[in-house]
Amino acid sequence: MGLRVGGPAEVFDGLNVLELGSGAAGPVATRYLVEQGARVVRIESARRPDFLRVLFLTKDSKFGLDGSPMYVLLNPDKESVSINMATPDGVELVKRLVGWADVVAENFSPGVMAKWGLDWEGIRTLRPDAVFVSGCLFGQTGPQRKYPGFGGQGSAIAGFNHLTGWPDREAHGPYGTITDSLSPRYVAVAVVAALLERRRTGRGRHIDLSQIESGVYSLSEMIVRQSANGESEVRRGNRSERAAPHGVYPCRGEDRWIAIAVEDDDAWRALVAALGEPEWARAPGLACVAGRLAREPELDAQITAFTRPQDALALAERLQAAGVPAGPVQDFADLLDDPQLAHREHFVPLHHVHLGELLFERSGLRLSASPGGFERPGPNLGEHNRQVLGGLLRLSEAEIQDLVAREVVA
Amino acid sequence: MLAGLRVLDLSDESGFLAGKLLGDLGADVVKVEPPGGDLVGRRAPYLRGEPGPEGSLAWLALNTSKRGITLDASVAAGRDLFGRLVAGADVVLETPRPGERDALGLGWDAWAADHPRLVWCSITPFGRTGPRARWRGGDLVVVAMGGNMKVTGDPDRPPVRCSMPTAYYHAAPEAALGILMALHQREDTGRGQLVDVSLQETQLQSLLSAPGQFALHRRPMQRSGARLGRTREIWAARDGWISFGLRGGPARVANLAATVAWMGEQGLAPEWLRAYDWKGFSHLTVSDDEIERLEQAFGAFFAKHTMRELYEQALARRVLLAPCNDARELLEHPQLRSRELFVTLDYPELGAAIEHPDFFARTADHAIALRRRAPRIGEHNGEVYGQLGMAPCDLEKLAAQGAI
Numbered sequence: 001m002g003l004r005v006g007g008p009a010e011v012f013d014g015l016n017v018l019e020l021g022s023g024a025a026g027p028v029a030t031r032y033l034v035e036q037g038a039r040v041v042r043i044e045s046a047r048r049p050d051f052l053r054v055l056f057l058t059k060d061s062k063f064g065l066d067g068s069p070m071y072v073l074l075n076p077d078k079e080s081v082s083i084n085m086a087t088p089d090g091v092e093l094v095k096r097l098v099g100w101a102d103v104v105a106e107n108f109s110p111g112v113m114a115k116w117g118l119d120w121e122g123i124r125t126l127r128p129d130a131v132f133v134s135g136c137l138f139g140q141t142g143p144q145r146k147y148p149g150f151g152g153q154g155s156a157i158a159g160f161n162h163l164t165g166w167p168d169r170e171a172h173g174p175y176g177t178i179t180d181s182l183s184p185r186y187v188a189v190a191v192v193a194a195l196l197e198r199r200r201t202g203r204g205r206h207i208d209l210s211q212i213e214s215g216v217y218s219l220s221e222m223i224v225r226q227s228a229n230g231e232s233e234v235r236r237g238n239r240s241e242r243a244a245p246h247g248v249y250p251c252r253g254e255d256r257w258i259a260i261a262v263e264d265d266d267a268w269r270a271l272v273a274a275l276g277e278p279e280w281a282r283a284p285g286l287a288c289v290a291g292r293l294a295r296e297p298e299l300d301a302q303i304t305a306f307t308r309p310q311d312a313l314a315l316a317e318r319l320q321a322a323g324v325p326a327g328p329v330q331d332f333a334d335l336l337d338d339p340q341l342a343h344r345e346h347f348v349p350l351h352h353v354h355l356g357e358l359l360f361e362r363s364g365l366r367l368s369a370s371p372g373g374f375e376r377p378g379p380n381l382g383e384h385n386r387q388v389l390g391g392l393l394r395l396s397e398a399e400i401q402d403l404v405a406r407e408v409v410a
Numbered sequence: 411m412l413a414g415l416r417v418l419d420l421s422d423e424s425g426f427l428a429g430k431l432l433g434d435l436g437a438d439v440v441k442v443e444p445p446g447g448d449l450v451g452r453r454a455p456y457l458r459g460e461p462g463p464e465g466s467l468a469w470l471a472l473n474t475s476k477r478g479i480t481l482d483a484s485v486a487a488g489r490d491l492f493g494r495l496v497a498g499a500d501v502v503l504e505t506p507r508p509g510e511r512d513a514l515g516l517g518w519d520a521w522a523a524d525h526p527r528l529v530w531c532s533i534t535p536f537g538r539t540g541p542r543a544r545w546r547g548g549d550l551v552v553v554a555m556g557g558n559m560k561v562t563g564d565p566d567r568p569p570v571r572c573s574m575p576t577a578y579y580h581a582a583p584e585a586a587l588g589i590l591m592a593l594h595q596r597e598d599t600g601r602g603q604l605v606d607v608s609l610q611e612t613q614l615q616s617l618l619s620a621p622g623q624f625a626l627h628r629r630p631m632q633r634s635g636a637r638l639g640r641t642r643e644i645w646a647a648r649d650g651w652i653s654f655g656l657r658g659g660p661a662r663v664a665n666l667a668a669t670v671a672w673m674g675e676q677g678l679a680p681e682w683l684r685a686y687d688w689k690g691f692s693h694l695t696v697s698d699d700e701i702e703r704l705e706q707a708f709g710a711f712f713a714k715h716t717m718r719e720l721y722e723q724a725l726a727r728r729v730l731l732a733p734c735n736d737a738r739e740l741l742e743h744p745q746l747r748s749r750e751l752f753v754t755l756d757y758p759e760l761g762a763a764i765e766h767p768d769f770f771a772r773t774a775d776h777a778i779a780l781r782r783r784a785p786r787i788g789e790h791n792g793e794v795y796g797q798l799g800m801a802p803c804d805l806e807k808l809a810a811q812g813a814i
Contacts, residue, residue, distance in 0.1 A: 011591045024618050036591060051661050058694065069626055073619035139772060144725060144745035152643060153732035156653035161644065161734040164562065164572040170636040170644045171651045171734040174572050174616060175561040181616040185583035190771045190778065192590040193435050197411040199597055209771035213751055216740055217770040218427065218579035223752070224471035226737035227765035228457050233737055236573045238550060242454060246550060248568040257568055259554035325546040327555040329569050332624035332631065335557045335614065343540030346611055359622040364581065364612030365588035368604035370595055
C-alpha cells in the first residue's frame, strides 16, 4: 500500500487498481503494481471463490478458503472485498469502485464483464480515463474466445509443450504452466504503457490480451522460422543447435546435476583447461563448434564421467572461475539458500494469521530509486470489506450490515 | 503508446525481445551493432539455410520495430558518438557480460551524473551486484539455477529445459516493465534510475510460488514428466500429444462428465465409467489402482483420434483439452487467424515474405503492433547520425576510424 512511513516513494503510490478474476495469471499481473506501491482491491465472493483458494482444499482443511498457500503467496498487499455479483446491488457496488479505479484488471471468460455492464463501454462511462485490461486465455474476439482453459491448456496451445522434453518422449511444458507466468508480465507492461500514455493524453483505453497470443509473440523466432523455412522447431532435450557441449550432467548425490553450456570456442578452451587438458579433449577437431556438435554423444559421455563424482555447486564455482558458463540445477531448498537470491532479498518473510511465516517472492527487477516490496500476506476473503466499503465508498456501518444480511456482501 | 520515447538498444540475444517490445509499443528504438554487424546475434538458422548475417532468422524475428546503426564505442571517436547517442536517449537497454561495459567506463555509473533523466536497464544473468554477479550464464544455466528445470522432465532422465530460450522470454517483458515503471516515476520526480534485471530471478516467477509453498511443508517435489503430480496431463493422440488434466475439484466436474459422455457416444466408455461419481473424485486422495483404471480408459479413447479431432470436439463440448501445437499448427490456427495475430513482412532483397506475430495484446486502434522489419547492418547510420548533425563526409571519416 505504499505506507512505508519516511521511506522513499514508490512508483505507483496513489494508484488505484480494481481487480476482478481469479487464478494465477490475473493476480500475478497486479502483483507487479502492488510491489511498487499501488493499492489493489480484489473483488471476490464466497459464492464463486477464486479457484486458487480451493485448489488444495479438503475436508480436513482447517482454514477453509483462507488457508491456501498459493493464493496467499500470489496476492500480497492486496485488499479483498467479498461481493456477490449475482445481485444487482453487488454490481452497483463494483460500479462505484470502478469510478475510484485508475486501472481495472480482469481475466474472466469473455462476456462475463459485459453481462454486468462492465465491458469497455460500461467502464469508460463510469471512469473515462480508466485503463482497462482483459487477460483471458484466447482474447475477447474470435470463434474460440470462450474456450474454457487453464494455464495447462494455454501452454500446450501456445507451443511450449511441444518444445519441452526429449525427442523420443512426450511433449510436456516447463513446470508451472508457463503462460500463467509469462502473460502477467505482458499485462503489466501494457497497463503501465497505457498509464504513461494517459499522463500525456488524459485518455484511458482497453487492452485485450490473450495469454496464448503473448506466448506465441514470445516465440516469434519459432514462428518466423516456420514461415521462412518451413521448419518446425522441435524439442531436443537440453541440446542446442549452435553450441556443444550443452547439457545437464550428473553429480555426486541423489538427483544432483550441473548445467554446462559451452557457448563459444573460448568457453571450450576454458573447459578443457578446467578438465585438466585430457587427451580426448585436445583433439584439434574439437576446437571449433562444428566439430564438437558432430561428436556430441562422445563429449557428453566424457563430461559425465568427469562430473559424476563431483559436488555440483563446487564444480560450478570452479568452472565459472575458469570462464565456463555453468551452474548447479537447483531445487527449491537450494533456492531458499541461494546467496545471490538472498543478496537481492528475493524472499520476503511475512506472517500469515493461519499459515505462520511465509516467504513471498519479489519480481526479477529492481529499481534503484524505488525499492518496492511487500508488507502483508494475501488477504482472507472479505478481510477488507469495511475498509473498502466504509472507508472508500463511505457506506455507514448500518448500510454494510444490511448488505451482509441481504447476502450482497458475501 | 510510447510515441516520442527514444531507446538505445545495446542488447544481445538475451535482450532483443525487450527492445522489440518497446518498439512495438511505439518507442523509437535504435539497435546498436558493432561495425560489420552483430555476428553473434545474427546467428543461425538462416533464411533458406544460406549462411549470412542479413538472413539470420533470429535477428529478423526479434529486432523488428527497431532502426539499426553500427558503432564501436571502444575506439575514441566511437566513444564520443556513444556519448552523444546516450545524451539523446530516454532509455538505454544493455545486456553486458558482467562488469564489461562498466570496466570500459561506458556503464550506468559513467552517465548517470550528467544525464539525471536517463533510465538505464541492465539485464544480466544474476543481477548487477552480489556474490554471483560475475557468473556467466545463458538460458540453460539460468533455467537450471532458477529452479524450474529441476521439476521439469522425466524422473528417469536429467532435468530438462524448453528448447527455445524461455529465460529471455521471461526477462524481456520484465525489463520492459521496469523501464516503463522508471519512466512513470520520472514523470513525478524528473529523475531517471537504474533498472537491474536478473535472468535467474525472473525464472522464479515461472514456479508460481512453489518455493514459498516448499518452505512451508518441506516436501521435495519430483519431476513427473507427462504427469502433473499423480495424474496424467499429457496423452498420446493418434498423431501427436494433447493436454488433458485428470484432476478433480468443483471447476472440473462438468468437464470430466462431458468427456465421459463424449466417450460414451462412441461406445468407448465402460459401464463403470459412465456411472462415475466425479463430484467425489479427488486426484489428491484417489488410489493408485483407480488412477490406472481411469487412465487406461481415457488413454484408449484419446489414442483413437487425431489432435485436431479431439480439439474440435473439446471446443464444441467445452472440455478442457488442448493439443500440443507446433509452429505450423499455430500459423494455421483459426482463432489466431481470426484475430489477425500474424502479419506478413516483405524482404525484397532476400526475395522472401515472412509471417511474424504482430502484437502481444490487441487494442482497438492497433497501438501495439510491429512497426518495421528488423534493420540491415548499419541501415540507419545516415538517418540516426544525421539527426546528431553529422554529414555524409563525417560518417565516412568515422567509418575510416573504425567507429561505425
